[in-house]
Amino acid sequence: MNNRFFSLRLFSRVARLRSFSLAGRELGLSQPSSSRIISELEKEVGATLLTRTTRGVTLTEAGRDYLDRIEPILIALEEADHAARGTGELRGILRIAVSTPIAVRELAPRLPAFMDRHPALRVSLQMSDQRQDLVNESIDVGLRFGVLTDSNAVAQPLGQSRRLLVASPAYLARAGTPESPGELASHSLIVGPSGATPAGWSFQRNGRTTSIRAEGRLIATVNEGATAAAVAGLGIMSTLEWGCRAELASGALVEVMVDWKMETVDIHAVFPAGRAAKPSARAFVDYFRAALSEQETGVDR
16 A cells, blocks of 8 residues: 555645644544655655644645645546546545535535445535635635635636525514615624625615625624524524525525615636646536536426
């Protein structure tokens, strides 16, 4: 197992995860075995690639340069293996960065069909409501909403999602139903990551735009928490339709101020800048785009 290619793969994962144990777990190794293989690699290279401390593992300057040089080679080798098989079979680990609500609500239900097609492929869902660093966290593809801030990243559009206001029927029965943005000042507002925009909440009607400052009585650091609070009747929240589709369908939440339109947010698949996309990442994006398109057009899978 301790061939040079495997050693390089292990080094890449140790460097990105900053942990021998986590990297070893991914590749089926114990922490001592991972450490030993990397030590042997450093002897072969003739340089110290990693600094080991009680707080973790960090790259040396030589290690950082080495990592930058070998990762494109590892991806190219994976591409060559995939092409040589000629069967379309995908192997290895696919790391997907995605927000928690989208992973739970939209992605996880669609993963079984994709993974059934590729039984040798392992998928790691890196779930966070905060935007992840695709390069430093060694992500193969990320699902991003809104404006893309990294101009060097390679992005492919997946679709769009409406932003809307929702509340529970119980809350509206108790506090009343607002009819215009100005009335929201007298309501309890819930602000999660999806609704926390610097410009506040903006609404369009009859060609006119109105914005309000969203002062949240409840502020949640994850969207699932904000949605649960809205279902519990704590107030009105702004969210993407993707984040509350099930609650709208069940009646646990209802849309508020339907005559006032909020922005439509673009959804992209984003590949790390500076390196070619892995075959498994490209295949996943093609599959997920098709699955979303079938949902929007009402085609049964």
